[in-house]
Amino acid sequence: MLHLDMDAFYASVEQRDAPELKGRPVIVGGSPERRGVVCAASYEARQFGIRSAMPSRTAARLCPSGVFLPPRMDQYRAESVEIFRLVAATGVRVEQVSVDEAYLEATHVVPPIGGDPDERLEAAMPLARELKAAIRSLRGLTASIGIASNKLLAKLASDFRKPDGLMLITDRECSAFLRPLACRALHGVGAVTADVLARSGLNTIGDLQDHPGDLRALLGSFGPVLKRYALGQDDRPLELGDEIKTISSETTFERDTADRPTLRAVLREQAGEIAAKLQRRRLAARTVQVKVRYGDFTTLTRQFSVEEPLADPAEIYRIACWLLGRDQLVRRPLRLLGVGVSGVNETGPSQLVLSLGSIR
Ligand SMILES: [Mg+2]
Incomplete structure (x- = not known):
């Protein structure tokens, strides 16, 4: 099993497309003046403690030299298609987890050598090296890849040597590798x-x-x-169905309203409800959307994606509020207000970063 994860994907695409941004702290997200939210940060910016879903104003305070750029989601999605074309060309089976992350099962494309499971893992190294090289030379971006006998370990391996990492965890070493990590590193x-x-x-x-x-x-x-x-044991299979998971909460008002405190209270409750559902199912989401419906039944939705999955009620609330304000969706009284999250998957890599940070 391989886990492929692009390094600081959104910010790296920006730095590739504007070489003068290389080496500078790039923050993709809303502008600090307009109460924006950070959607992704380059490694240079992360050194200042900036992470996704943080208010842009806080990010600007932590890193006054930061370059703020609006997200270009269409660009990132198009880039993702190109990258996964290169992945598909290797013949592996792919479970795409997000625009920039996937599990690749390589059992049938790696030549079988001997019966030793750890030797079989070693045999996947050339494939991983070739894939990283192809992404670098053809797309101008770096990926980290982890190799192990299951999803849990492969993901830990790709996170461990970021950026531009390649790491293999053998079955023999896995228990010793896991020992010093914080519990939060585990799926x-x-x-x-x-x-x-x-x-x-x-x-x-x-x-x-x-x-x-x-x-x-x-x-x-x-x-x-x-x-x-x-103990390093995980038998979760590759999930090949691309079912889109969404969790949402909506409220229809008895009387149409534009009253800010009322709407904020409803939003806060909805965000709490969604966060509780995510946390109960040990999930996190990358996209937050709001939905409004007016008295004439006109319905509008707006959404915003962050690079690191989130499950925190305050972060969901903050992004939802910002979306409503950004596009002035409450200029007229609302008949319905809703919040939802999508891009839902397992609790994300940000937690590993946190847990590794805390034991160093
Ligand atoms: Mg990534």
């Missing part, structure tokens, strides 16, 4: 679960490995699953 462990574990003194994956029980007492049915993850 499905968000802030809430990490808190529950920390209160029982379980901070690193090593703590989970050494824990005598199957964690059911602490985490219910997720406990045994997490215990297996901590």
